[in-house]
Amino acid sequence: MCGIFGYVSGTGGHEDAGGIVLRGLKKLEYRGYDSWGIGVAHDGGVALQKHVGKIGEAIARLPAGTVGLGHTRWATHGGVTEPNAHPHLDCRGRLALIHNGIVSNYRELRDGLLRSGHRFRSETDTEVVAHLLEDCLAQAAAGPDRLVIALMTAFRRLEGLNAVAVLDVATGQLAAAKSGSPLVLGWGHDGNFLASDYSALLDHTRRVTFVEDRQAALVGPDAIRLFDVDTGRELAPAITEVEWEAAATELSGYPDFMTKEIHEQPAVLRRLGAGWQSHVRRLAAMLGEARDVFAVGCGTAGHAALAAQYLLARIAGCRLTVASGSEFSYLADFVTEGSLVMAFSQSGETIDVIESVGEARRRGARVAALVNVEGSTLWRLADYALPLGAGPERCVLATKSFSAKLAILIMTAHELIGRLDVGASLVQAAAEEIERLLGDERRDLIRQIADRIYRREHMFVIGRGPSYPLALEAALKIKEVSYLHAEGFAGGELKHGVIALIEPGTPCLVLAPRDETHADVMSGAMQLKARGAMIIGISPEPHEAFDAYIPVADLGPATSIVGAAPAQILGYYLALLRGHDPDKPRNLAKSVTVK
Numbered sequence: 001m002c003g004i005f006g007y008v009s010g011t012g013g014h015e016d017a018g019g020i021v022l023r024g025l026k027k028l029e030y031r032g033y034d035s036w037g038i039g040v041a042h043d044g045g046v047a048l049q050k051h052v053g054k055i056g057e058a059i060a061r062l063p064a065g066t067v068g069l070g071h072t073r074w075a076t077h078g079g080v081t082e083p084n085a086h087p088h089l090d091c092r093g094r095l096a097l098i099h100n101g102i103v104s105n106y107r108e109l110r111d112g113l114l115r116s117g118h119r120f121r122s123e124t125d126t127e128v129v130a131h132l133l134e135d136c137l138a139q140a141a142a143g144p145d146r147l148v149i150a151l152m153t154a155f156r157r158l159e160g161l162n163a164v165a166v167l168d169v170a171t172g173q174l175a176a177a178k179s180g181s182p183l184v185l186g187w188g189h190d191g192n193f194l195a196s197d198y199s200a201l202l203d204h205t206r207r208v209t210f211v212e213d214r215q216a217a218l219v220g221p222d223a224i225r226l227f228d229v230d231t232g233r234e235l236a237p238a239i240t241e242v243e244w245e246a247a248a249t250e251l252s253g254y255p256d257f258m259t260k261e262i263h264e265q266p267a268v269l270r271r272l273g274a275g276w277q278s279h280v281r282r283l284a285a286m287l288g289e290a291r292d293v294f295a296v297g298c299g300t301a302g303h304a305a306l307a308a309q310y311l312l313a314r315i316a317g318c319r320l321t322v323a324s325g326s327e328f329s330y331l332a333d334f335v336t337e338g339s340l341v342m343a344f345s346q347s348g349e350t351i352d353v354i355e356s357v358g359e360a361r362r363r364g365a366r367v368a369a370l371v372n373v374e375g376s377t378l379w380r381l382a383d384y385a386l387p388l389g390a391g392p393e394r395c396v397l398a399t400k401s402f403s404a405k406l407a408i409l410i411m412t413a414h415e416l417i418g419r420l421d422v423g424a425s426l427v428q429a430a431a432e433e434i435e436r437l438l439g440d441e442r443r444d445l446i447r448q449i450a451d452r453i454y455r456r457e458h459m460f461v462i463g464r465g466p467s468y469p470l471a472l473e474a475a476l477k478i479k480e481v482s483y484l485h486a487e488g489f490a491g492g493e494l495k496h497g498v499i500a501l502i503e504p505g506t507p508c509l510v511l512a513p514r515d516e517t518h519a520d521v522m523s524g525a526m527q528l529k530a531r532g533a534m535i536i537g538i539s540p541e542p543h544e545a546f547d548a549y550i551p552v553a554d555l556g557p558a559t560s561i562v563g564a565a566p567a568q569i570l571g572y573y574l575a576l577l578r579g580h581d582p583d584k585p586r587n588l589a590k591s592v593t594v595k
Helices: 017-027 106-115 126-139 146-155 257-263 265-275 277-289 300-316 351-362 377-381 400-416 420-437 440-453 467-482 491-496 518-530 556-577
Strands: 003-009 035-042 045-052 067-073 095-101 162-168 173-179 184-187 191-195 207-210 215-219 224-228 292-297 321-324 339-345 366-371 384-387 458-463 485-490 507-511 534-539 548-551
Touching (some): 003 173, 017 067, 067 095, 126 162, 146 162, 146 173, 146 215, 184 224, 191 215, 257 265, 257 556, 265 420, 277 339, 277 366, 277 384, 277 400, 292 300, 300 321, 300 339, 300 400, 300 467, 339 351, 351 366, 351 377, 366 377, 377 384, 400 420, 420 440, 420 556, 440 534, 440 548, 440 556, 458 467, 458 518, 467 485, 467 556, 485 491, 491 518, 507 518, 507 556, 518 534
Parallel strands (some): 292 321, 292 339, 339 366, 458 507, 507 534, 534 548
Antiparallel strands (some): 035 045, 035 067, 162 173, 173 215, 184 191, 184 207
């Protein structure tokens, strides 16, 4: 969940390693922003800068240098303090090390290093690796590969899912290794790079190598070399040309990335409706061939997986079992050869989903991944990776990638009954309706609703049938961006405990599409209103129960896509009114790569 970035200037190249690393870290801040740090090789040592909080502009204090690395942290071991920020140094100040992951056996390693005389300055598991590498480097034979050989020796002693990168001031090299946590190498014209995510490299290169588990890399000014961690054997790196444009990761005049990405949804949906037919047909074919189907995801992707259960069943009669990625292993006994696992993830690096896919593959199942980041770990693990086509998401909250998942599911369900044209038309209609929701009139309406409720501490969202996953997603969006406690649940569960929490003025968001759930949902709304709740309706038609009303078109199954947008906009305005940064909610990270 942390972000790592490293740069080695080409021969005769830049001496602004610190500035290049800083700009790379800003592209990775969605991975964690508790603290950050940069190290640059200078005058036989490492010039360090560390700070608590979001990434700033204090880089002027770093001297010129041709080799540097940096880290943006999501804390796991040790508090959010400058000493715990990365990079961490060895005792001699020769090595500067950064890390993404958790070293499960760090206490045992730390105790041994303390006994042998090492001095620690932080509470982190990361610093253990720096001192362990110091010992391994002292024992390694001299030579141009000494750093990476020592790193592989140290890495073999680590337990857990980790990616580490180290700067050696004596050689001007970077070395890195990974198991579980993501790592990508960048081949540039003016130097070489490493990072957690290739989106951070797009300003410099589109030629990348995705490092696989149990591989290590040695990054120099003119070459990158790849090795097998366990055997030490040198490998031939596979270079991929990535297609995302760097401009897609910029604000482009919007005040923040959440606004930008919400407004990009109509264009994403139009692209899917017009050009994703071949992808949809392949997914539908895999569904048709499967003996049974499982869907896994976490967070927003988990809500999309639950939506798949409703949409595929109602439209195409396709039955599937849904599980959170963190719970999938407890159902894995039912996965066999002939099973299909649909894995949902924006980043393609969600560790619980990746482990679920690994378990499914071990049991002989096929895997279809609906993933936004091409080349990600999940993308590479799947038998078929279906791109979401949403473009980069820099805001920690998922918005347009959720809509893309639902659009693909609706099209796939219609392909299963031979009506892909109908599914594509529904997606295009959803694009038009979201565009209307983003117009000044409806946004002003939602802003006024936010102004009425932002001082409240609790909120509830109800839906039934296909709107139940949407209720969960709406509540998630509101609470993660505004910190207003929001709980989504199936409308029929009202009387099984939740209604005890309703007080006069409690805001309740009611998802009431014009389908067979409408009467029952509105019955629940009336029961809430009778207890004094403030009812906010999202529906194609007004109702006497609604104290506030957000109109949306009746688009049949595509109403699920449309219904997400008002909740996204409402959450956004609630965040602003409560004084929070919508792009970087506290304690969250975009890519959850630790358990």
